Amino acid sequence: MYKSILKPLLFLKNPESAHHFTFTWIKRTFNLPGIKAIIQRTFAMDHPSLKREVFGLTFDNPVGLAAGFDKDAKLIDEMALLGFGFIEIGTLTPKPQEGNPLPRLFRLPEDEALINRMGFNNGGVDEAVKRLKKRKSKVIIGGNIGKNKLTPNENAVDDYLHCLEVLHPFVDYFVVNVSSPNTPNLRELQEKAPLQKLLTAIKYANNQKTKPKPILLKIAPDLSQGQLDDIVDIVKETKIDGVIATNTTIDRAQLKTATAEVEAMGAGGVSGKVLADRSTEVIRYLVERSGNAFPIIGVGGIFSAEDAIQKLEAGASLVQVYTGMVYEGPSLVKRIKHGLVRYYQN
Secondary structure, eight states: OIIIIIHHHHTTSOHHHHHHHHHHHHHHHTTSTTHHHHHHHHHOOOOGGGOEEETTEEESSSEEEOTTSSTTSSSHHHHHTTTOSEEEEEEEOSSOBOOSOSOOEEEEGGGTEEEEOOOSOBSOHHHHHHHHTTOOOOOEEEEEEOOOTTSOGGGHHHHHHHHHHHHGGGOSEEEEEOOOTTSTTGGGGGSHHHHHHHHHHHHHHHHTSSSOOOEEEEEOTTOOHHHHHHHHHHHHHHTOOEEEEOOOBOOOTTOOSOHHHHHHHOSOEEEEGGGHHHHHHHHHHHHHHHTSOSOEEEESSOOSHHHHHHHHHHTOSEEEESHHHHHHOTHHHHHHHHHHHHHHHO
16 A cells, blocks of 8 residues: 555655655554554564564564654654564754755655755754653664764764763663764764774763663765774774664765756765665675674665565674665565565575
């Protein structure tokens, strides 16, 4: 029904309007009497072979919702009904911020891709915590954290530590996002010296807690081999718990969409099928270079069970979807899980 009816209707709207419309529709519809049970039955798919123990957490299944969809933790209970094994909120910043000017989200149907330059638009970490306090679902929650646009890089650690402090009681793991291409100079924090300083500070603050939470680093797909080598060394040295590979790409060389059309859309990170091979390459390289020393969450271009299996065979422990769900619909999660069960049984 999604691809034949809902998707064509949503694609008549501009992407960000469609996103907000979908949010409103889910919030209203999923909470109608009797609907919750129907949704849950429709998308339920549990199997012992899907369970995972990763960085000390038990996941009912390895398929998660990537950061960016539910930035402000507004739909956790509703999205949990779709069968995700975990949901990542954010990117959250200490202070609310509007993000970049509109338009800032674009579809590339020919490539089954999106371009976004959202710019960490969110209501701030304190507002997210208010919602997290009220959630009913027991689904595992990741907190993706970043810095405010106006915070200079030399003070970035303060923003990340603030988010860690405020969110700590309410999420199950943290993701340090230094890889978005849409916040000025943010990717400079991926360089070895500033990244080591940042992760060391976050790891230290986390270790002071009674119950430390897993700390993950989300990296860009555009890093060179040397930079990936640095990432491996830093993860080992700081003893953070894992990596998410990868964020969106600034490389547009593989796009089929007309160059003039893409250029008219302006700057932004590309997600979708075009990212699939590169994100898998990064996963495989990190696993081989590190000797499988830390868990990796694979994300980028997952549109089917086969795509997810490629990430897992490359060495990922878990996977996440976002753009694939925009094009394939919410049943993608269940289809991936069915495919994984068949794969593990063969």
